Amino acid sequence: MDATQVDPLVGQVLDGRYRVESRVARGGMATVYVGRDLKLDRIIALKVMHQHLAQDEEFVRRFIGEAKAAAALSHPNVVAVYDQRVDGAYVYLTMEYLPGRTLRDLLNERGRLPVEVAVNIMKPVLAALGAAHRAGVVHRDVKPENVLLTTDGQVKVADFGLARAETDNKQTKTGVIIGTVAYMAPEQVIAGRSDVRSDVYAAGVLLFELLTGRQPHEGDSPLTVAYKHVNDTVPLPSSLVPGIPPRLDAVVTAATSRDADSRPGDANHFYALLTDPSLAVPAPAPQQERPHNATAVLHNPAPGGRESHTGILPPVHYDTGPSGGDQVLLLDRIMHFVTGRFVLVTLGVIASMVIGWATWYQVSGQYDHVPKIIGVPKGEAINTLNDQGISFKLGKADYSDGQGVEKGDVAAVDPGVGTKVKPGEAITLVISLGRRPKEIPNVANSSVEEAKDRLGKAGFTKFDVTYAPSDSIPKDKVIKTDPKAGKDASPDETIKIVVSNGVAMPNVVGRLKDDANGWLGTFNLRLNIQFTEGEDRGKRANEVLSQTPPPGTPLKQGDTVTLVINKENCFLGQFNPPWCSNNANNPDDDDSVDDQGNKRIPRVVGRPVAEAQQRLQQRGFNVVIQHSDGGAGSGTVQRSDPAEGNRVPQGTTITLWD
Template identity: 50%
Template sequence: MDATGADPLVGRVLDGRYRIESRVARGGMATVYVARDIRLDRVVAIKIMHAGLAADEDFVARFIGEAKAAAALSHPNVVAVYDQRTDGEHVFLVMEYVAGHTLRDALGSLGRLGPRAALEIMQPVLAALGAAHRAGLVHRDVKPENVLITEDGQVKVADFGLARAETASKMTKTGVIIGTVGYLAPEQVMTGDADVRSDVYAAGVMLFELLTGRLPHRGDTPLAVAFQHVNEKVPAPSSVVPGIPLRVDELVTDATSHDPDRRPRDANQYLAEVAEVFGGLPRDIDRRIEEASRTETSVLETPPMGPPAGGRTAVLDAATLPREYAPAAERTRADRAIGALTGRYVLVALGTVAAIILGWAVWYQTSGQYEHVPRSIVGMKLTDARDRLESSGLKVRTAKAVYDDRVHKGDVVKTDPAAGSRVASGATVTLTPSRGITPRKVPDVSGKSLPEAKQTLEDEGFKVGRTTSTPSQTVERDRVIGTDPDAGERRSPDEPVGIILSTGMSMPGLIGQDGDTAANRLRSMGLNVKVEKKKVDGKPSNSVVEQNPAEGEGVSRGDEVTLVVNKRDCLVDAGPIQWGCDDDGGEQSIPVPDLTGRRVDDAKKALEDSGFRVNVTGFGGDNVRFQSPRDGEAPRGSTVTIVRGP
């Protein structure tokens, strides 16, 4: 860990919530700190973008976008992204803090892993990448440094999506590619393009490194290494470490094909292939390869091998990987020569051979009687987990599903016995599937616009479901009426929440109705009514002959609507005559609309449009708190008093 005494961020509280406690590491793009979320009282990791990159708006935008995509991943083998924040010049991510060490640390101590150990650790790595690939996310930086091993042996993959943000930046950052050039697919070197098959290539390179203790391509400069990725194939691991089975070799060579179409289509297919090969390996193959490398006298037919370039030979026991590491003992050629010259060492060598033969006898008697519950089962789809266990000769029972905030609905939350445990062949393993994320209350988004409602639901962790529309006499057009399920009900965020959007009020059909009655009906709906007069022969006097909008169209309070009313005739005795009356109909009484609660300006206009004079009184507010007369009828042209208030 770096010294933190001189770091000005240590001790500071970012965004009023995250107190920086110590610095963990510094990379080409960001610095990682251990911090405490003082609101939730938990330890977190804070990844703060370097100031030079934070000044690049395009980079920051992509950084934030990829952080959101990474946060959407919910998988037990993925380091969770909790939050993304900005505090002044500091742009940072809040992530799950993983106490433990990296796979790079383990390789540094052990040199290399045996085939079973390597494939067992690759399975949770590929499960994590597979979850990302299903979500449409490309990691772009698969390497041992980004594989974390917790103190209790769980494998987690870090930095999902951040490499994409880095390579998308318009800035030229010297040295960014140096740390990862050893894992770049040929297409990344040639064009800069990458997809899920590029992650598969990097995973194949990492498997080669786990098996041999070194990278397949090495050179004095990053350019030299990149040139080899484009022009040379990744060799079979057995060319470095004799005794590695052909099917393990093929896992590496297929994944690192120069033609992306010849690789597994994504990490999920690669995981299935790795799991199949792993299931067919002898349980003691790692020990056999190790013993063959330690002595020239071997019970194996494969020739002895020495430690590969790049590290000491080391093998992990697959039953305990990755929690317990057992460094391989090394013997030099000089030791073996001395042993051949002295009887003492001859006796030791004979004793070693006898012990190996005895071990083989014990293994022969007990192999097939025991299995191990694979660690990769947790987070796997229930049907796939069942098939995997049953193919290993184990029986499977399914327990009642439980809610889990880290495992998707339908995937395995836990096993009994626990993952990694040794069980008798034919034993029963109980799988507990996830019901999804723990239910929480659906927020109230009524009255919001559709984008606002979606954002609120997403901020609360819910998926947004289907949007439906329906008329409403109380909710304005394009505003949310409610949700499905209703606000306040509890729903797992794994289940989508539908949004019900208002199309506004439905315009009634008024053709043929009395014009005054029709106009007042619309005003009572909060609409502003414009009345036009038009003489239409053959239609009743003062009846509505046209309307706009048409019947059934959506309208909202405050909208202006138009009625075309047939001019009225004044009748005396048998026929129409002009008897000194006009089209207003004299002192006709008309209904007074109740506008209490409406805005004063809107109410004044509605009353005037109805044919009333308006007297506004009161103070201190814009809404109608009292109206006289409030209802009933009053002569056209009479005065209606409205009192304003808050």
């Protein structure tokens, strides 16, 4: 009977949204299904955790945290995580569904790949890992089973960060470490810790396997393979497949160095070495084989492989699948000697192993070392400490002048970096407030470059230049800073420099002469305003008919402005315009309301402000007074907005400038 027919989850709808349609694979941590998002009507993949893990509150907590980190990754070569949910007994992820096969399927079918194909597959794999490393996410389980090859030719990496949840869970419960032994870096075997360089090691092993069709370290038991990762150097790919370029040999050797510090710093560096022939591949540090009495956790198997070596691991059954693979239990602190399965070694070797393990436990297992987190952002430092199981507390934040530490970074740690601390002993983090505040100098009326120079000499290095109009500060000169001159600010803060973009010529056409003249006089630019006379019987006397320069033209000190003013055109007779003084319909007397409910604004320019305000209010207008020079004002109306003589709705606010 087909597995999907007996799976109780198939056919169910999780959270009222995700319908489980069929089972794809079962792994060591979860079962993968094809499903449908009923809300968005799209096919998705569902990764449902095994029940024994879903019942573990600590595992669920870690799993959710890692799922959030994985979901934050957005990269074309990363399998997208859409959502993380808990529905009753089911803890699951919804992910991008990608029809295709895994890289393991391709290797099983074809064996080793041509150099060009291998490199072209590694490029997107490293690009995906590089994006994760930039975001502070470590994959921890790089292997062919987690590389997907889609039917349209894409290469995508799956299960970012999810291995950590299971690893942490096992460490908490049993004091051991989980990993896929064929791709496990030496530091994972020895200390159970991983970082981006562990991903680099696994990717180096993956590249070796693509080029040669086999894994670099093979053995008849997981213990044997783990021992080789710790003690043996990965061979050159060309030693197995002649014709592989020497540069690829060098790249694989650098990536799989047993010394983590000798590897490329992260997947981005690995990608650059693989794709840029101009970059020199660093030579790994000399790596000597461990002596038999070294304090290593894994000891050299005796000749004969599986038939005669000391067993640390009892036989364990592991599931296989997209997230499973050959996962192996390592570094169990309870030493197992299984009779009938392994040949006993000499008493001397046993004694050496016990002494070595005891020394390691006392020196390494009982203490942690404060990591290098000075200058690291607070959040990243806390993640590092959590990863290493080191307790911490936050001390009083302080300034960090002269340390090259920015605001929000770790400025100090007590005890210091490298110090040994016992498990549970809390270290103190001091977070930087940035550099100590300094007084901002006055840079008004200077050029932008002059302002930056003066601010730089005062200790400020971050600037944001913006522009604003000014009728008193010349164009391209600094108006002010924000925070303003005389205030204190940290040199880590950005200082806004506000620069004048000058004054633009307004549109005064349609205004009366005195109104336009008063408006231009508020700019404090000592403009040369000239008037010429024109005639338009349809316009009011003294109304501006045209202007030079046109609206929007930048103005500067002493510019000439020419206004054409309509001459007096009122005569005796009934055909005069309504605003003529000898006509009953002049603005001062016309208090009528037209069909649209509009009233005419009476003459106010040249009148005392109080009188003009009263006249406007009597006609039902609201009034706002503005002082042209920013001071107390002249007491006489210079202009109005809207201009006098216009018809506007009752209740309109009229601004008077004095």
